[in-house]
Amino acid sequence: MLIVGERINTSTKRIAQAVETGDAALIAKVAREQVTAGADFVDVNAGTFLEKEVDYLPWLVETVQDALDVPLCLDSPNPEALIKALRCHKGEPMINSISLEEDRFRNLLPVVTSRPCKVVALCMAQTSMPTTADERIAVASELIERLTKAGIALDKIYVDPLAQPVSVDVKMGSAVLQAIAEIMKRFPGVNTICGLSNISYGLPARRLVNRSFLTLALAHGLTAAILDPTDTRLVATLLATQMLLGRDEYCSN
Structure with missing residues (x-):
């Protein structure tokens, strides 16, 4: 059973604020809590920021993977945002x-x-x-x-x-x-x-x-x-x- 941790999503106010302010420590903390609890992948979603998703999604990738050795689930229908996020993703993503x-x-x-x-x-x-x-x-x-x-x-x-x-x-x-x-x-x-x-x-x-x-x-x-x-x-x-x-x-x- 593969578990994808869902908590890094900008539809949540705390995560949205962390992304907007560049609070890497909070994002890393939420990712670490999920991996410690058993997540195989960590989902990253910046979809509420339609105009800035292309910048925020790769930032989330770098922020989480700088802190943890974990593959990510890149959660977006935006091909431009995905392409930029893939360029900095380490390992095989979802x-x-x-x-x-x-x-x-x-x-x-x-x-x-x-x-x-x-x-x-x-x-x-x-x-x-x-x-x-x-x-x-x-x-x-x-x-x-x-x-x-x-x-x-x-x-x-x-x-x-x-x-x-x-x-x-x-x-x-x-x-x-x-x-x-x-x-x-x-x-x-x-x-x-x-x-x-x-x-x-x-x-x-x-x-x-x-x-x-x-x-x-x-x-x-x-x-x-x-x-x-x-x-x-x-x-x-x-x-x-x-x-x-x-x-x-x-x-x-």
Whole structure:
């Protein structure tokens, strides 16, 4: 199970202020806390600064990797920002994300094929957000076909079935779970990933909902998640679920 730490995101006021003021110490501290808690990758997102993202994203990359030896998830649909961030990234990054939206696919394909990387393939097409499992599976199938045809290995692709709030539609959770299971069945070797907290948006007891959804998603084949690794109860749930699914051979975690 690959864990991507989600906390360096400028949609959070504290992170936005740190990026604007160049507070490298705070950014490094938040990154270190996540790695210590078990993150395999640290997500960096400066997307709320539309005009300055092209400068802020590479600054985040340099700031985190100057402090820690950890690969990063470069979270942006902006090809210019990604290109600049890739130039200073050490090691193999994850790029989050490409989709079937035509402009986005056309602009980002040269970026994700420019060097070895993991690629998040978001189940979003040109016309609308997917609502059913079948719609997600159809988009995922086309994305996988086009990405592998472009030379990206199947095991470098992380399909994101696009978890959406169950507060909007109670069937969103089951649709994502069905999509995960079918994608993993149809494409042995591919990975699936999701932004865990999206599922609980607008609900009370969000952490309980997130933990419950994570358990179900793991049982359906999820191989990676974007989450807060400093949430000890969430990580404990993840480890216990992995053990019960037979993925912790000596029950050592």
